[in-house]
Amino acid sequence: MTNTEEKIMRIIDLRGKNLTRAELLEAMPRAQMGTQEATELVRPILDDVKARGAAALRDFEEKFDHVRPANLRVPKEAIAAALDTLDPEVRAAIEESVRRARAVAANQVPKDFHTDLAPGARVAERWIPIQRVGLYVPGGKAVYPSSVIMNAVPAQAAGVESLAIATPPARDNAEGLPNQTILATCAILGVDEVYAVGGAQAIAMFAYGAKGSEPQDGDVLCDPVDKITGPGNIFVATAKSLVSAFVGIDAVAGPTEIGIIADKDANPSLLAADLIGQAEHDELAGSVLFTDSPELADKVQENLNYRVPRTEHAERVHTSLNGTQSAIVLTDGLDQSIDAANAYAAEHLEIQTADADAVVKRIKNAGAIFRGPYSPVPLGDYMSGSNHVLPTGGTARFAAGLGVHTFMKPVEVIEYDEEGLKALAARINAFAVSEDLPAHGECVLSRFVKDPYDKATLDEQEKEAGLK
Numbered sequence: 001m002t003n004t005e006e007k008i009m010r011i012i013d014l015r016g017k018n019l020t021r022a023e024l025l026e027a028m029p030r031a032q033m034g035t036q037e038a039t040e041l042v043r044p045i046l047d048d049v050k051a052r053g054a055a056a057l058r059d060f061e062e063k064f065d066h067v068r069p070a071n072l073r074v075p076k077e078a079i080a081a082a083l084d085t086l087d088p089e090v091r092a093a094i095e096e097s098v099r100r101a102r103a104v105a106a107n108q109v110p111k112d113f114h115t116d117l118a119p120g121a122r123v124a125e126r127w128i129p130i131q132r133v134g135l136y137v138p139g140g141k142a143v144y145p146s147s148v149i150m151n152a153v154p155a156q157a158a159g160v161e162s163l164a165i166a167t168p169p170a171r172d173n174a175e176g177l178p179n180q181t182i183l184a185t186c187a188i189l190g191v192d193e194v195y196a197v198g199g200a201q202a203i204a205m206f207a208y209g210a211k212g213s214e215p216q217d218g219d220v221l222c223d224p225v226d227k228i229t230g231p232g233n234i235f236v237a238t239a240k241s242l243v244s245a246f247v248g249i250d251a252v253a254g255p256t257e258i259g260i261i262a263d264k265d266a267n268p269s270l271l272a273a274d275l276i277g278q279a280e281h282d283e284l285a286g287s288v289l290f291t292d293s294p295e296l297a298d299k300v301q302e303n304l305n306y307r308v309p310r311t312e313h314a315e316r317v318h319t320s321l322n323g324t325q326s327a328i329v330l331t332d333g334l335d336q337s338i339d340a341a342n343a344y345a346a347e348h349l350e351i352q353t354a355d356a357d358a359v360v361k362r363i364k365n366a367g368a369i370f371r372g373p374y375s376p377v378p379l380g381d382y383m384s385g386s387n388h389v390l391p392t393g394g395t396a397r398f399a400a401g402l403g404v405h406t407f408m409k410p411v412e413v414i415e416y417d418e419e420g421l422k423a424l425a426a427r428i429n430a431f432a433v434s435e436d437l438p439a440h441g442e443c444v445l446s447r448f449v450k451d452p453y454d455k456a457t458l459d460e461q462e463k464e465a466g467l468k
Helices: 021-027 035-052 054-065 076-084 088-108 145-158 180-189 199-208 234-243 268-279 294-310 314-321 334-344 356-361 377-382 418-422 425-434 438-445 458-464
Strands: 011-013 113-118 121-129 132-136 162-167 194-196 220-222 227-229 257-262 286-291 327-330 348-352 368-371 408-416
Touching: 021 334, 035 054, 035 199, 035 234, 054 199, 076 180, 088 145, 088 180, 132 145, 132 199, 145 162, 145 180, 162 199, 199 220, 199 227, 199 234, 257 268, 257 334, 268 286, 268 294, 268 314, 268 348, 268 377, 286 294, 286 314, 286 334, 294 314, 294 327, 348 356, 348 377, 356 368, 368 377, 425 438
Parallel strands: 011 327, 132 162, 132 227, 162 194, 257 286, 257 348, 286 327, 348 368
Antiparallel strands: 113 121, 121 408
16 A cells, blocks of 8 residues: 555554553444433433323424324234235345244253252242333334344244334335335234334333324323333434333444454455445444454555445445544454454454464454354344344443343242251351341241240250251
């Protein structure tokens, strides 16, 4: 690359630096989010929907999506009609994506188990589906039938009995219906509770429920849910955060991102294509390349200079790649590249190195790992069978992507009989007394002694009952 050519992506040079963990985390590129401003805008929306229900929803749809839906809940016949008009090739692609996602989800279902600790002493664990779930499918700069699949399939595999989907109405639909491909995907999946509601107002509807305001709504437009899942913009993410004190959420998602670990033998043209592919989502999307090869970094920049002006959403892509959230990170070697990638904790992490398997084994933090040059991120977006709703903004250090487990909760079942409890009664009492919670101990002792409150004879009572 000549000195006059633009370097679309900035360079973060870690070479020769012995960084602490805190310094390494701080050095990672991140999107600048206006969360405080979003909170100030979102909170009144939540309060209004809680108070006025469907009337507020219609007002906000008209304000933000520039259409006032006659039917906030999409009629079932409109969902069926969308499937009838779906392009056969698109339908085949969606059905194949569903088939693969269902195959993976079926193997994700956790198994109940029990542990026998002593005679008459068993602790079992049951996995119980969440009863009602609200699935948010974003609109915005693209159409996301894939997000319908990624949310609904694992929920169905988990056994969730009540699924509702909210997605913004399409701006080119005079009736205020959502995108037809999204509705057709709902039909393929057998989901018929769909709402033409987007943004923070959809999250409020799921969290609080919404009373009807017009005859077609009924008295109750939407019942509240137990958990809300699905990606969205900063307003959706902020709304999820604000309601998370009393309704479950999967995560507070930030802008999408890709990290790539590449060595000198990686193909710079493919690397540029993959960085651009993620940048296409929106201007805040993050694209980060970790490499110990300055020569490879230069070749990637050259390929970006060729590719970016020629891609469909060139302006959006350029803004994303040129932003503070994107960078080429130069390292001293593969070890430092891995350390930096673990600090970044990418939503999507591609491994394009000579020994990809060895690198995969050393990755501790990533939403999903894409091994080798023929496992690009769009494979996971659409057809790999994996889930593309993944932790962002470094939260992959402690969080996992969406899956069957998201829609289930483990509940322990304690099964002790008289013999099992009797063997522990005196020890439980001693433990309880040490915590100054004597009634806890008395609760257990009452099953075996005549008067647990008679401290003068309690020791004798315990011996007589065979507790000591």
